[in-house]
Amino acid sequence: MxxxxxxxxxxxxxxxxxxxxxxxxxxxxxxxxxxxxVVHGESSDYRMFSLxxxxxxxxxxxxxxxxxxxxxxxxxxxxxxxxxxxxxxxLPCKELKLTRNNVFExxxxxxxxxxxxxxxxxxxxxxxxxxxxxxxxxxxxxxxSCIACNSHKANRLxxxxxxxxxxxxxxxxxxxxxxxxxRTHDRERWKDFLDLAYWNVxxxx
Numbered sequence: 001m002x003x004x005x006x007x008x009x010x011x012x013x014x015x016x017x018x019x020x021x022x023x024x025x026x027x028x029x030x031x032x033x034x035x036x037x038v039v040h041g042e043s044s045d046y047r048m049f050s051l052x053x054x055x056x057x058x059x060x061x062x063x064x065x066x067x068x069x070x071x072x073x074x075x076x077x078x079x080x081x082x083x084x085x086x087x088x089x090x091l092p093c094k095e096l097k098l099t100r101n102n103v104f105e106x107x108x109x110x111x112x113x114x115x116x117x118x119x120x121x122x123x124x125x126x127x128x129x130x131x132x133x134x135x136x137x138x139x140x141x142x143x144x145s146c147i148a149c150n151s152h153k154a155n156r157l158x159x160x161x162x163x164x165x166x167x168x169x170x171x172x173x174x175x176x177x178x179x180x181x182x183r184t185h186d187r188e189r190w191k192d193f194l195d196l197a198y199w200n201v202x203x204x205x
Contacts, residue, residue, distance in 0.1 A: 004070055010082045010190045012039065018193050019088070024070070024079050031083065039082040048084065082193065096172045098139055100125060106172055107144035113163045114149050124150040128158060128169065139171035 005025035013019045022030075030036045031051040038049040040057070049057055058078040063069045070077045096102055103125055110117050112126075126145040129135030132155065143165065145153070153161040 004079065007079050009080055010193060011036075012082060012084045012193060013088045014085060016084065016193065018190070019085075027080055027083050028070075030085075031080070035087055036083040036085050038080040039084050040080070054078070054080065082190065098137070098142070102172075103139075103142055104144055106139075107167070107169075110144065110166075111146040111149055112143040112165050112167060112169070113145055113153065113158070115166050116146060118146050122146060126150050126153060128165065130155045130157075133157075140169055143169045 005023060005028075007024045008021050009024050009027040010018055011020040011022055011027075027036070028051075031038065031054070034050070038051075038054045039046055040049060040054075041047045055075065055077060058069070058076060061078070062076055063078050068079050070079065101120075104120055104123060108117070109120060109123060111123070123144050124147055126143050126149075127135040127137070128141050128143060131137070135141050149163065153163055158165060
């Protein structure tokens with residue numbers, strides 16, 4: 001049961017903005033205190049459930065997969081996938097740290113020069129403007145690059161090496177959980193609540 005209770009649940013604030021990911025066990029605790037409701041349905045027809053309403057819904061609509069429910073001696077409770085907080089309407093102010101893994105997440109483990117997808121261990125971080133030419137180690141000057149492109153670019157500007165960035169490097173938006181959301185298997189189920197357009201901004205000519 002513990003594995004089931006560790007399943008991820010997306011948390012929305014009162015403005016329906018994604019603010020966190022928590023385990024199902026914690027989600028049930030928040031629901032039990034009346035601090036949230038379950039969000040369930042399709043994009044044009046979402047319904048809200050208190051915990052008691054969710055228990056009743058689960059009884060009449062059991063999940064197809066056993067891993068999508070908690071089994072107790074008396075009932076089967078569907079695992080919520082999204083909950084809406086009833087008391088929190090702010091956005092997290094925590095800033096995402098500039099780390100190797102977070103850059104890989106921002107760039108989707110895709111070389112920003114050749115556009116190919118690689119495993120983490122096959123990637124490097126590249127200073128678009130080399131450090132000895134005034135380039136700083138900032139979100140706006142660091143990109144994910146494969147070893148071949150990184151070696152070819154060497155200590156040059158991209159255009160000097162015949163390369164072009166496929167996406168301008170930028171500082172991530174406010175969401176500190178975006179890196180987790182991008183790789184989760186529930187991303188498709190959560191897509192209506194995630195603003196991923198930010199990660200697909202094309203360079204201007």
